[in-house]
Amino acid sequence: MRNWLRETVNRRHLLWGSLATASGSLLGGMAATGQSPHAGHGSAPPYEANAAGRHSAHGNMITVGDVGRARNGFDPTALLTDWDTGVTSSLPDGRTLRTFEIIGEDKEIEIAPGVFFPAWTYNGRVPGPNLRVTEGDRVHIVFRNHASHRHSIHFHGIHSARMDGLPGAGEVGAGETFIYEFDAFPFGCHLYHCHSLPLKRHIHKGMYGAFVIDPDPARHPEQAEVARSRLLGTPENREWQEFVMVMNAFDTNFDGENEVYAVNTVAHHYAKHPITVIRGKPVRVYLVNVVEFDPINSLHLHGNFFDYYDHGTTLTPTLRTIDTVMQCQAQRGILEFTYREHETGLYMFHAHQSEFTELGWMGMFNVVEAAA
Amino acid sequence: MNDIAGPETVVASPRPSAAWPGYAFVLWIALPLFLLGLAATWLVVSDPLRAFNNGAPPVERLTFERRILDNSGIHLFVRAGGSEPLTIAQVQVDDAYWTFTQDPPGDLGRLATAWIHIPFPWTLGEAHEVRVVTKLGTTFDHEIPVAVRTPEAQSGQLVPQAVLGAFVGIVPVAIGLMFYPTLRGVGSQGMSFLLALTIGLLAFLFVDALEDALELAGEAAAAFQGHVMVVLAALVSFLLLWAIGRRRGAPTGLALATYISLGIGLHNLGEGLAIGAAFTAGAAGLGIFLVLGFTLHNITEGIGIAAPLVKEPPPPSAFVWLALLAGAPAILGMWLGSLAYSPQWAALALAVGAGAILQVIVEVGAYLRRLDERWKTASVPVSVIGGLVVGLSLMYATAVLVKV
Numbered sequence: 001m002r003n004w005l006r007e008t009v010n011r012r013h014l015l016w017g018s019l020a021t022a023s024g025s026l027l028g029g030m031a032a033t034g035q036s037p038h039a040g041h042g043s044a045p046p047y048e049a050n051a052a053g054r055h056s057a058h059g060n061m062i063t064v065g066d067v068g069r070a071r072n073g074f075d076p077t078a079l080l081t082d083w084d085t086g087v088t089s090s091l092p093d094g095r096t097l098r099t100f101e102i103i104g105e106d107k108e109i110e111i112a113p114g115v116f117f118p119a120w121t122y123n124g125r126v127p128g129p130n131l132r133v134t135e136g137d138r139v140h141i142v143f144r145n146h147a148s149h150r151h152s153i154h155f156h157g158i159h160s161a162r163m164d165g166l167p168g169a170g171e172v173g174a175g176e177t178f179i180y181e182f183d184a185f186p187f188g189c190h191l192y193h194c195h196s197l198p199l200k201r202h203i204h205k206g207m208y209g210a211f212v213i214d215p216d217p218a219r220h221p222e223q224a225e226v227a228r229s230r231l232l233g234t235p236e237n238r239e240w241q242e243f244v245m246v247m248n249a250f251d252t253n254f255d256g257e258n259e260v261y262a263v264n265t266v267a268h269h270y271a272k273h274p275i276t277v278i279r280g281k282p283v284r285v286y287l288v289n290v291v292e293f294d295p296i297n298s299l300h301l302h303g304n305f306f307d308y309y310d311h312g313t314t315l316t317p318t319l320r321t322i323d324t325v326m327q328c329q330a331q332r333g334i335l336e337f338t339y340r341e342h343e344t345g346l347y348m349f350h351a352h353q354s355e356f357t358e359l360g361w362m363g364m365f366n367v368v369e370a371a372a
Numbered sequence: 373m374n375d376i377a378g379p380e381t382v383v384a385s386p387r388p389s390a391a392w393p394g395y396a397f398v399l400w401i402a403l404p405l406f407l408l409g410l411a412a413t414w415l416v417v418s419d420p421l422r423a424f425n426n427g428a429p430p431v432e433r434l435t436f437e438r439r440i441l442d443n444s445g446i447h448l449f450v451r452a453g454g455s456e457p458l459t460i461a462q463v464q465v466d467d468a469y470w471t472f473t474q475d476p477p478g479d480l481g482r483l484a485t486a487w488i489h490i491p492f493p494w495t496l497g498e499a500h501e502v503r504v505v506t507k508l509g510t511t512f513d514h515e516i517p518v519a520v521r522t523p524e525a526q527s528g529q530l531v532p533q534a535v536l537g538a539f540v541g542i543v544p545v546a547i548g549l550m551f552y553p554t555l556r557g558v559g560s561q562g563m564s565f566l567l568a569l570t571i572g573l574l575a576f577l578f579v580d581a582l583e584d585a586l587e588l589a590g591e592a593a594a595a596f597q598g599h600v601m602v603v604l605a606a607l608v609s610f611l612l613l614w615a616i617g618r619r620r621g622a623p624t625g626l627a628l629a630t631y632i633s634l635g636i637g638l639h640n641l642g643e644g645l646a647i648g649a650a651f652t653a654g655a656a657g658l659g660i661f662l663v664l665g666f667t668l669h670n671i672t673e674g675i676g677i678a679a680p681l682v683k684e685p686p687p688p689s690a691f692v693w694l695a696l697l698a699g700a701p702a703i704l705g706m707w708l709g710s711l712a713y714s715p716q717w718a719a720l721a722l723a724v725g726a727g728a729i730l731q732v733i734v735e736v737g738a739y740l741r742r743l744d745e746r747w748k749t750a751s752v753p754v755s756v757i758g759g760l761v762v763g764l765s766l767m768y769a770t771a772v773l774v775k776v
Contacts, residue, residue, distance in 0.1 A: 117509055
């Protein structure tokens with residue numbers, strides 16, 4: 001008999017509507033008080049449930065608690081701007097040699113408050129260090145694999161087959177070391193990730209990071225001004241507020257679907273800790289998508305439009321005046337926008353796959369006046 | 373095996389029990405218990421299981437036992453299981469992280485329970501899916517097939533529930549019992565037919581109750597070992613009722629009818645629990661059509677109760693309390709089910725009901741065997757086969773009527 005009940009409560013059952021009406025009238029007729037099970041809906045709708053959170057932009061649709069810096073050893077707010085430019089020295093031919101040290105290690109990280117993920121990391125953080133070099137630099141990356149599995153670093157850039165980070169070409173066994181060497185070309189917003197097999201697992205477990213090659217103004221005389229504004233450390237560059245955003249996700253129960261989506265690992269971090277933006281200074285975002293299992297990801301900016309440089313390999317925008325940009329996995333680009341004409345306040349940004357947004361990929365810019 | 377075991381059993385003869393001094397008696401209880409304590413202490417202190425630790429994460433289990441939807445959102449009563457305390461880290465509703473509070477807060481030890489309160493603006497009549505994410509990233513899903521406000525446990529609700537319970541339980545049994553004067557006219561063939569029909573309907577109920585009990589047991593927390601519990605409860609209830617029923621020989625007449633009523637009543641209690649819980653869960657699907665179906669389905673139960681009374685007419689008042697005994701538990705079940713419900717309790721009630729039904733199947737069978745002389749020639753009377761088939765078919769056919 002119980003089975004009959006269960007069958008009838010299934011929403012997908014077409015009979016439900018008519019039966020519900022019937023039951024309402026039956027009980028209404030039977031009950032001394034004349035109350036049907038639906039009575040009272042008019043007086044107090046269930047939508048009241050979300051009223052408590054209406055003062056904030058996300059309401060109650062947010063993770064509970066906060067991920068402290070202490071547990072992970074890194075803070076997504078700091079990750080936005082902490083560039084690793086390596087140790088520099090001059091080569092005999094006058095070029096700059098940049099040497100980076102990256103250590104592969106297993107580490108449990110907190111990806112949403114109270115939710116722990118057994119990650120594979122570069123330098124104990126996800127995403128790995130934000131590598132930044134200048135076009136034409138000689139780059140040495142010393143990769144020491146202290147993790148339990150074989151790993152590699154596969155750079156998106158121009159390099160020889162031997163340096164590709166594939167099995168047999170720079171894949172590193174546990175406890176071993178390899179040095180990747182190449183010249184930094186082309187300029188742009190790139191990424192690196194582990195290319196050991198199985199690829200899906202090695203990427204979604206956390207082995208990826210941003211790799212930015214700044215244009216060398218000397219190589220682009222006709223657009224030297226633009227190139228200088230992109231080159232870290234120049235006075236022109238200091239006029240910008242630059243952020244690295246690696247869009248990532250985590251499959252915590254290993255079912256091939258992500259439970260947590262984020263920018264720079266921690267779900268809702270920038271919703272709870274808005275990114276401070278000074279109103280008068282333009283913003284440049286180095287946006288990288290590494291989300292596994294979902295074909296595409298995106299960024300949508302509220303109340304504003306931006307210019308977009310796909311892959312960052314051009315000095316003129318590839319898309320102008322857009323407010324949403326779509327990226328497949330490993331696609332990346334540079335966003336440039338300004339709040340100069342805006343009121344101060346909180347401006348949201350999020351993936352415009354609503355599902356990703358609601359599972360953690362949502363944040364805020366807090367636009368403020370420059371400190372006096 | 374039997375060949376070897378046989379002679380030994382013959383040799384083993386009962387020995388007169390020696391009169392032990394009191395301290396020896398205590399000693400032989402204390403010594404094994406002391407050894408158990410010693411073994412447990414050694415296990416905890418030396419931890420020999422360390423050698424088996426392969427780095428696998430602990431097993432986590434979470435069972436959803438109750439659900440309430442109201443103005444303030446979704447409320448779920450959960451029970452933890454597994455090898456180590458479980459920590460609920462986050463909650464998603466329809467693939468969106470949502471704020472929640474846990475009462476009581478903190479880790480959930482083995483079999484510990486807690487309410488999860490989610491201020492979620494659910495949509496009337498639509499489906500929602502709640503997903504609990506633990507500290508280890510394990511997820512546990514709970515489907516809300518149709519979101520309907522949970523009827524509040526208040527006196528205003530008790531009355532319509534009682535009316536519904538009466539329609540499902542008491543009314544059909546009473547109508548079935550009213551066939552009694554007609555039944556009195558039957559001959560011995562007809563009597564065999566009626567009793568066989570009773571066995572048929574009881575067999576249907578037995579299978580039905582056991583199936584539901586096992587299924588509910590599957591929904592309960594693993595630590596309850598639901599399936600074993602169901603079989604055990606059915607067996608114990610069968611043996612107990614059988615022993616009680618046989619105190620003054622095999623029951624006949626009113627006694628037998630009473631046991632049938634009791635068995636059906638216990639079954640209806642379990643059904644009532646499930647219906648009440650379904651109401652709480654928002655099963656608004658109980659239309660007039662369905663309730664009438666239940667009523668029709670259960671009329672056969674009344675005929676079954678009346679059958680053993682044909683040869684031994686009881687006082688008229690007996691019919692009233694027989695109907696109440698068989699039918700009223702449905703009301704009680706609905707109240708309990710809507711107020712406090714967990715799958716393991718409904719499974720237990722249905723299992724006890726199944727055991728009780730098995731007892732009356734045995735007793736009605738024994739009664740039938742004594743009644744019909746033809747059994748002695750080792751032939752099975754056509755009336756008995758006919759009655760069994762009709763009883764089963766009647767229950768099956770009326771079930772088809774209401775099966776949606």
